[in-house]
Amino acid sequence: MKNQPHWHQEEKATFQVNQAFYNPRNKFVRDLGVLAAAVYKQDHGSLKVLDTLAGCGVRSLRYYLESNADYLWVNDGNYQLNSTIQQNLSLTIAPEHFQITHQDAHRVFFRCYQERDYYDLVDVDCFGSAVPYLNTMLWATKISGLMYLTCTDGRTLTGHPPEKTVQAYNAIARSHPAIQEQALRLLIGATTQQAASKGLGIEPIFSLFTVQTHRVMLRLVSKPQLTANNYGFLAYCHYCGNYQTFSWRKLNKVGCTCQEPAITISGAMWLGKLHDEQQLKRFQTLAQEWNWQKIVKLVNLMQGEINFPPYFYTLGEIGNRGKLNLPKRSHLIQALQDQGYQAAATHIAPAGIKTNAKMEDIIAIATTI
Numbered sequence: 001m002k003n004q005p006h007w008h009q010e011e012k013a014t015f016q017v018n019q020a021f022y023n024p025r026n027k028f029v030r031d032l033g034v035l036a037a038a039v040y041k042q043d044h045g046s047l048k049v050l051d052t053l054a055g056c057g058v059r060s061l062r063y064y065l066e067s068n069a070d071y072l073w074v075n076d077g078n079y080q081l082n083s084t085i086q087q088n089l090s091l092t093i094a095p096e097h098f099q100i101t102h103q104d105a106h107r108v109f110f111r112c113y114q115e116r117d118y119y120d121l122v123d124v125d126c127f128g129s130a131v132p133y134l135n136t137m138l139w140a141t142k143i144s145g146l147m148y149l150t151c152t153d154g155r156t157l158t159g160h161p162p163e164k165t166v167q168a169y170n171a172i173a174r175s176h177p178a179i180q181e182q183a184l185r186l187l188i189g190a191t192t193q194q195a196a197s198k199g200l201g202i203e204p205i206f207s208l209f210t211v212q213t214h215r216v217m218l219r220l221v222s223k224p225q226l227t228a229n230n231y232g233f234l235a236y237c238h239y240c241g242n243y244q245t246f247s248w249r250k251l252n253k254v255g256c257t258c259q260e261p262a263i264t265i266s267g268a269m270w271l272g273k274l275h276d277e278q279q280l281k282r283f284q285t286l287a288q289e290w291n292w293q294k295i296v297k298l299v300n301l302m303q304g305e306i307n308f309p310p311y312f313y314t315l316g317e318i319g320n321r322g323k324l325n326l327p328k329r330s331h332l333i334q335a336l337q338d339q340g341y342q343a344a345a346t347h348i349a350p351a352g353i354k355t356n357a358k359m360e361d362i363i364a365i366a367t368t369i
Helices: 022-046 057-067 079-090 103-114 134-142 162-169 180-195 247-253 279-291 293-304 315-322 329-338 359-366
Strands: 007-010 011-018 048-051 071-075 099-102 119-125 140-150 201-210 213-221 231-237 243-246 263-270 344-347 352-355
Touching: 007 057, 011 057, 011 079, 022 057, 022 071, 022 119, 022 140, 022 201, 022 213, 022 279, 022 293, 022 329, 048 057, 057 071, 057 079, 057 119, 057 247, 071 079, 071 103, 079 099, 103 134, 119 134, 134 140, 140 180, 162 180, 180 201, 180 213, 180 231, 180 263, 231 247, 279 293, 293 344, 315 329, 315 352, 315 359, 329 344, 329 352, 329 359
Parallel strands: 048 071, 048 119, 071 099, 119 140
Antiparallel strands: 007 011, 140 213, 201 213, 231 243, 231 263, 344 352
């Protein structure tokens, strides 16, 4: 009938959406969050979740039903969603295991800090920029706890316009083929800087880019992780197509080996690993047990990205620079490996290749395929 409620099913969660926003295509994003939370519960024995921008509450439901969360604080600033969230949670969760509020997220974070009520997982699923929450969410997160950040403000993260990137991330973002990986690194870097200002540190569990949306799962640790090795700048030469990284200590010594004045600099940003290898292995094992084959494939691809420089090359750029017919990505990766280089696909770009080879070496090898 016309006025009958429409129920949705996502894994173990049964729920209504009504006036809330819900994108079923982002199920795999929620799957990754559920896996991270489940592994955390296995390691720590308890799991308290703070879902600060909850929408209809589907993420909270899945954390409880699939990650075995012990307690949920489900918050959304829109009070009109109260009946929807209440109905969805009450269907399967006893009232002593959750609370629902409709406050500004900053107030929620500050309340956690005031009451020393820290959470194992803080989920901040933003529509727009996550920047306003990078500082305050730290007050609500337990040491060794997780923070799952979503940022849909891809234009600012990629330097459009540059002034907004400086304003939001205290960094410069210049355009180049690996700019979406750079955006993830700017987001992690900004969070790392905020944590360091409080004497704390950040460790990435995984980083994900899909359809103009950047997501990172981060672990909060008790010591700053900001060093000259993992926080610095990325340079790209528009003349030869090569990249290089350097710390702030060498800003006045940057130049490309091709000697052309075509280098642009982005940063400061996170230059360390985007994923935790051991965590991803455990995700993969659990996803296999749950028969989440799409997630198994994605996690396997992410694992292959870990031990590489903080950028990638695209087939399009390689073909244009070398005036070549584009080879298949898998064929070029194999050819690079056969010549002794490290090479792997990246989830960030369907035509992207991560490798320690230089552009001129890639082109030379591509001509032989």
